[in-house]
Amino acid sequence: MEGSVTLWLPDIWPLQKHRHPWGRTYREGKLARWEYDESYCDAVKKTPPYDSGPRLLDIIDTAIFDHLIGNADRHHYESFQDDGGASMLILLDNAKSFGNPSLDERSILASVYQCCIIRVSTWNRINYLKNGVLSTAMRTAMSHDPITPILTDSHLEAMDRRLMSVIATIKQCIEQFGTDTVLVEDRMKLSHLK
Template sequence: MKLKQRVVVLCGVLLLLGLAKVFLLDGGEGSAASRRDLRAFRKMEASLLLAKGARLTHTLQSPWEVAAQWVGPREVYPDDTPELAAVLNALASARVERADVGYKGTQLKALLVLDGGQKVVFKPKRYNRDYVVEGEPYAGYDRHNAEIAAFHLDRILGFRRAPLVVGRFVNLRTEIKPVATDQLLSTFLMHGNNTCFYGKCYYCRESEPACAEGDIMEGSVTLWLPDVWPLQKHRHPWGRTYREGKLARWEYDESYCEAVKKMPPYDAGPRLLDVIDTAVFDYLIGNADRHHYESFQDDGGASMLILLDNAKSFGNPALDERSILAPLYQCCMVRVSTWNRLNLLKGGALSSAMRQATAHDPAYPVLTEPHLAALDRRLNGVLATVRQCMELQGAESTLIEDRMNLPHP
């Protein structure tokens, strides 16, 4: 065979190998990584539908003890959680021992202590009337519904970095007021026949309380992370300035990611890839407000970026805020496992999984059809962004193999 023919054949073989690698990483089943990710996806699918009213089959541990043992440096709950339905049911139904104001943050919430001493954050149902259809607000933009949906999206994506959340109905007169602190009680008032409270927070106003229907208030409860895992707050490297006329560096410097890569903890370990995962997560839910994030304290950059406080999500389903994806398209890198999971969720599988995952919840339906359609549409946008990166710099530089699993203590 002549040299020229050999070169052509060699180039053809190399091209086929390159295409094969991209295919295997694009939802294919041939590579070991893809097979492993496919098995994890099938396991997730099988565990999506949670039984209503589930309870633990043993009495050796409380639901709170079970959930506390799940937490590790890289996950809030493991991928195999047969007790998840029982823990969520306990969150939705356990007796309230104490109720107090929730001080931190900008949004109204209450701190509840459930039977057995478990702390939870209760966020009441409050419509944001910026987004309406036929004169009615989108149910999916209730603050509590956004938290519930974000938790289940975290399950579906396989990140497992969001605290457990479930919808709950509470009777303010019989469940909350008898065990409320004086500070919380002082914020209660009546609007007609409806019991209301306005609590204490940065934006809490007596003129804008959260009101029950009569005495029954719908909301969400978020499980408090165990005290043995203290949190550390970090400024998000792609945070916004929130000052009119002043842009953050990432908004005008396309090489910004190169500077981030030189700063700890983004110069080593999994944190930068966590930030990129979070950008995908936030783009899907429409959250452009993650100006800070939390990790576990004194982690040396090894622990996960914890997906806390997702209430400002699922706003206008017609708006896809592409700038949320800046960490992805500026760094042009993403985990292989994330890429494989996203490909397995295309073609309507993501919205279908969300319907199934939230079907058990007391607040069902958690999302409206426009929001479910937005999830599928935005997923296509994420996939297109990664493909553009692969066309620009190749799959080898874009798809990063990083499956860091730190053992539980």
């Protein structure tokens, strides 16, 4: 069964729509730059608002979230308007999530393996959630919902499997670039990434 949620925000909180830097083209025969340029992240790091502040790390966190839920359709995101790049990402469109639990679309992690940076807190959290902790927590969180079961066992198992793929990707980055380069303190200014 499919469903949707409508969110109304007060007029004092206007949203601004942004094109996701790792969005897909959706045109036959036309690849997005990130799909063929392995150094694409270097260009992103020089472009506001990704050249400083938390926005690039938010994109990395979003990629991990999208990979876990199987959402390969993140072409836009929102933020609060006129925030100067300081507000968090607001993820409103997760419609392609939890489709085929047998399909793990690695390209969702392109920002992760091309930039090879991650917040220390995100790294710690995903390591805490391995070994079935994620699926157990999800199962528990949804157990009292009136429409339980919301996700099938196959989807929960896919989340655990995809989490291990994320961890393997980050470990590969650490092996290549070192812990001090890959693991970024949560509040660190990102000017050192240029």
